[in-house]
Amino acid sequence: MFVRLSHTFVQKMKLNSAVFHSIFTPELKKLAAIFTNYGYDLRLVGGAVRDILDGKKPYDLDFATSATPDQMKKIFEKENIRMLNTNGEKHGTITARINDRENFEITTLRMDISTDGRHAEVKYTTDWKIDAARRDLTVNSMYLSLDGTLHDYFNGYENLKDRKILFVGDTELRIKEDYLRILRYFRFFGRITNDPNMHDNSALKAIKNNASGLSLISGERIWSELSRILSGNYAEEILKKMLDLGLAPFIGLPEKDDLDIESFEKICQLRSRYDFNPISYIAVLLKDENQIMRFHSRVKLSSYERDLALFLINSKLESKISLKYYQDLIVCKKEKLSYIIEFLKFKEEEDLIKKLESWEIPVFPINGHTLRSYGIKNGKQIGFILNKMKKIWVKSDFQLNKEDLLVKLPDITAKLKNEVS
Known part of the structure; x- marks a missing residue:
């Protein structure tokens, strides 16, 4: 069914799948009843809708509503519903905890007033199409009412069935509103497509023209998206496409000619056999510590990721x-x-x-306390003796026990005296 609305068509269809019905916990039923009783529309939005249409049970349920944050707060206070994470309120999001068991994030419909490539100034609206129009990709712009009605303003369902990733409306404008959408395009492309070469040419052209905009995006947000791209489908093909489009210098990587593409191809070929940490793909792609540290300074790796990359x-x-x-x-x-x-x-x-x-990692059986009990008090002497004993222990394939090592103590202390004298 298609309904004419402001020069666009809204696709409406009714879902009755097992996956859809599986999301209805007692908590969700209670939340739905509250919004119905107070006369406000509540719909699932974004990834949850996409997953349900794809036959997958969603991990997270995000909701949109025509109610403002103040209206939601009044409702929840009246119904004795606890609200969490008040920081989300400035973005129009209220988190409600139902029955002390399940949290639901509910965001008021919004429209962009102005954008700077990173942030948007918004105001609330009750128009679902306007809210959909500010979203990034068509497959993420659908809503699902809790009676099973799908509301699709930008042909997202058809694109999902065709495994296509397209931007909502004007591609160039969507990217300039938030340059992180460049990486989100590639992340969802890997998740949705069945063909790693089936890119939308207008999207690739706009991405190439706006690649420098990624320099405005924080390193943490860059790495959050890039790590998911590297962990997803078609990582090899997608990253090579990103490099061809000139994204490398804006996400902390050298130009393509200064990368170890051969090693990157090898690790991608091993994906069917091993699960790799996302940073491993970057580590084999780069050539030396300096490149790793420049990448780290751009994307702010965790200490574990940084040290793993340096080790590799x-x-x-x-x-x-x-x-x-x-x-x-x-x-x-x-x-x-x-x-x-x-x-x-x-x-x-x-x-x-x-x-x-x-292998059960063996524990060195001697420590400073042991040596102090034998009358050795000087810290440097303790360090010297422990180092010598550990070498003997390692050479024995970790077989010598505490007593075996202490037998060596007189010889080691003798050597220590000789070295000092």
């Missing part, structure tokens, strides 16, 4: 691949087992991975 970049040409070598790294140099496993995936060392994953 330094291990890239590693020729010493043996169980004992990596055991020594873990015990003596305190390298994280997860870093080593990630590297060995790239090297396709199945046997070593299994052995390390089943």
Whole structure:
């Protein structure tokens, strides 16, 4: 069914699928009844609608409503519904906790007054089409009433069925409103398409023309989207397309000619066998520590991601691949087992991975307290003796126990005296 509305067509259809009915918890039923009783429209929006239409049960349910935040607050206060995260109110979002079991984020319909490529000044509206028009992609611009009625203002359902990713309305304008939409285009392209080459040419042209706008976007937001692209479908094809369009310098990467494309292609070929951390794709793509640190300064990696990337970049040409070598790294140099496993995936060392994953990491049986009980009080002397004992312990394949090592104490202290004298 299509309804004429302001020079566009609104597709309306009624859902009656098992996936749709599966979302109706007692809490959602209560929320729906509250909005119905007070005369305000409440609809599912965005990813939840897309997933339900795709036959997938959504993880998160986001809602839009014709009620303003103040009206929602009055309703919830009257119904003794607890509200959380009041910071969302300035963006038009109220979070209601129903029955102390389930949280629901409900956002008032909005229209953009002005945008600067990062933020938008908005005002509230009761027009669903206007709210849909400010969204990024057609597959994200649909609403689903809780009676099962789909409200589709921009042909999102047809695009979803055709596995197409298109911007809502004017592509260039949508991108200039928020340049992060460039990366969101590629993320949803990987999620929806069945063909990694089936891009919308007008979208690619607009992305290329506006690539520099990504320099306005915070590193955290860049990495949030990029890491999901790298973890998603067609990561190899999508990232290469992004590089061809000139996005690299604006997301912290060198130009394509200064990247290790061959290693990147190899890790992508291994995706069917291994799950890789998103930063691993970047680490093998880059060539040295300086490139890693420049990328880190742009996107603000976590300390774990930064250190994993540095470990991988330094291990890239590693020729010493043996169980004992990596055991020594873990015990003596305190390298994280997860870093080593990630590297060995790239090297396709199945046997070593299994052995390390089943290996119980031994604990060095001597510490400073042990040596103090033998009358050694000087901190430097304790450090010297522990270092010597650990080397002996490692050489024994971690077999020597506390008593075995303490037998060596007289010889080590003698060597210490000789070195001092």
